[in-house]
Amino acid sequence: MAALLELEGLVAGYGGGDILLGIDLTVEEGSLTCIVGPNGAGKSTLLRVVSGLLKPTRGSVRFRRESIAALSPRAILNRGIVQVPQERSLFPTMTVWENVRLGAYTVRDRGLVERRLAAVGETFPIVKERRNELAASLSGGQQKIVEFARALMLDPTLLILDEPSMGLDPKTRTTVFNTIRSMNDAGHTLLLVEQNARSGLGIATHGVVMESGRVRLQGPGPEVLSNPEIGRLYLGAA
Amino acid sequence: MYDRRVLMLLGLVAVLAVALLLPAIAPDSATTNIAVFTVMYVGLATAWNIMGGYTGYISLGHAGFFGFGSYALGLLLAKLGVAGGYEPFLFVPVAGVLTAVLAAVVGWFALRTRAATFVIVTIAFMFMLQLLAENLTSLTGGGAGLAFPNPPWRGGFFNIPFYYAMLALALVGLAASWWIRRSKFGLGLLAIRDDEDKALAVGVPAGAFKLTAFVISAALVGMIGGVYGYYVTFIYPQFVVDPLIGISMVLMVFLGGLGTLWGPVLGALILEPAQLWLAYNYGVSRLYLVLYSAVFLLVILFMPRGIIPSASELIARRRARAPATRAGATP
Numbered sequence: 351m352a353a354l355l356e357l358e359g360l361v362a363g364y365g366g367g368d369i370l371l372g373i374d375l376t377v378e379e380g381s382l383t384c385i386v387g388p389n390g391a392g393k394s395t396l397l398r399v400v401s402g403l404l405k406p407t408r409g410s411v412r413f414r415r416e417s418i419a420a421l422s423p424r425a426i427l428n429r430g431i432v433q434v435p436q437e438r439s440l441f442p443t444m445t446v447w448e449n450v451r452l453g454a455y456t457v458r459d460r461g462l463v464e465r466r467l468a469a470v471g472e473t474f475p476i477v478k479e480r481r482n483e484l485a486a487s488l489s490g491g492q493q494k495i496v497e498f499a500r501a502l503m504l505d506p507t508l509l510i511l512d513e514p515s516m517g518l519d520p521k522t523r524t525t526v527f528n529t530i531r532s533m534n535d536a537g538h539t540l541l542l543v544e545q546n547a548r549s550g551l552g553i554a555t556h557g558v559v560m561e562s563g564r565v566r567l568q569g570p571g572p573e574v575l576s577n578p579e580i581g582r583l584y585l586g587a588a
Numbered sequence: 589m590y591d592r593r594v595l596m597l598l599g600l601v602a603v604l605a606v607a608l609l610l611p612a613i614a615p616d617s618a619t620t621n622i623a624v625f626t627v628m629y630v631g632l633a634t635a636w637n638i639m640g641g642y643t644g645y646i647s648l649g650h651a652g653f654f655g656f657g658s659y660a661l662g663l664l665l666a667k668l669g670v671a672g673g674y675e676p677f678l679f680v681p682v683a684g685v686l687t688a689v690l691a692a693v694v695g696w697f698a699l700r701t702r703a704a705t706f707v708i709v710t711i712a713f714m715f716m717l718q719l720l721a722e723n724l725t726s727l728t729g730g731g732a733g734l735a736f737p738n739p740p741w742r743g744g745f746f747n748i749p750f751y752y753a754m755l756a757l758a759l760v761g762l763a764a765s766w767w768i769r770r771s772k773f774g775l776g777l778l779a780i781r782d783d784e785d786k787a788l789a790v791g792v793p794a795g796a797f798k799l800t801a802f803v804i805s806a807a808l809v810g811m812i813g814g815v816y817g818y819y820v821t822f823i824y825p826q827f828v829v830d831p832l833i834g835i836s837m838v839l840m841v842f843l844g845g846l847g848t849l850w851g852p853v854l855g856a857l858i859l860e861p862a863q864l865w866l867a868y869n870y871g872v873s874r875l876y877l878v879l880y881s882a883v884f885l886l887v888i889l890f891m892p893r894g895i896i897p898s899a900s901e902l903i904a905r906r907r908a909r910a911p912a913t914r915a916g917a918t919p
Contacts, residue, residue: 439786441778441783443782444782455790
């Protein structure tokens, strides 16, 4: 598989000091990469750098071999890197269909928007079934799935999901993770940041464990999940 | 079972036919006078809804645009020496353009604010305009008023040209509102109403869109103000830049359904005839303000989203319950 996103020696932080202390990470095309780690490991900072919201102090960020570290968030979005934020981001008093349509607001080709709407409706049946209902009337998990659908309206090259299971009950969480897996099965490249390490690494093709601004371990998702050292340190295993 | 769209289209054609034939069905002056004012408020509420309903920016200063449109047409007709008749109607779009220019300037400043601050800025603008109309006596006539050309029509026919002029503007407003609601522009406006920052994040050019909606809304209100001025033939600052005109359009939209196409129409069809009925039966008083207050309180208490959204919700809930009940009845 070809490398889609490459981070090398990445150092970044805020006014008070560096949070990321030399990250080396590769996201391959078609993969589902899951980053886990305790609070303060630098996961969210890493996403901010990839999205262009935070400029690195050192190191490189390359997307399809092009350096994107100095680009604006809009320019990065235009290159196909789309992020679904951690917090609820739907428009509550607009319908499900309107919310999904808004995902492609910057796309001018009407025919293309209609084709993508049809495709997203097929991938996520809830979008079609509840198209005329207000987004606020959906459950937390359903809203998250509509957020995924909206993100796919831009036909992203890399879809970043920031803690998608946050605040969801176990049953809904399973549905959301199954949806993430099926998006990957359909050919989308995903970068997932997740607190729930078991669920995240369980579906990932590639797992990354971060601690204190550094990558402590990476490898195939199931291997990382079954690593006894990591289990003891981060997953609460006995 | 008939297709829902066909039924709606038939209903629409029927309503339009009644509106077009109303002067023939009920030609007496009292009825056509009520019809002129009712259709005027249908237009005003629809125009206000394009800004307030679709973007969520509540303007209480639209009476300023109504008065400006009225003065703009009156002054234009006076300067050009246009005589009474059908010709003054041809200048109504010019009053609309002038109001649009004013709205673009006002909106440029006012739309830098949000929520309650925007409401206050629009009220301040309206009173500023009222004061200007009162004090620029060499231009507006001040408290002595401004005269329009005398319409030449007499008796029962007098109201008819004004009725059709108001109806035409109301239909233009409805067509604009319908188009906006279905367009990408309208989708952007609704996103702004829900959350302006999120709207910006998905690529909606919020600043330009808000200003465009504000200008369209004000231009329509200005044109209606122009026709109103010609109808009453003499205008005074306190009667055309009247806060109650602004509040009435807002209340009609809230009653019928904020941000819906037909809500403002329904609100105007209920409130304006009721107000005129009170005026005819109990004399010209401010009794209707008591009615307005009562309606406003009832709407806020029982139907905060207005009649149409509340009714749609009720129907949707019943429909959702019906199959479940039927399924439950199956042995």
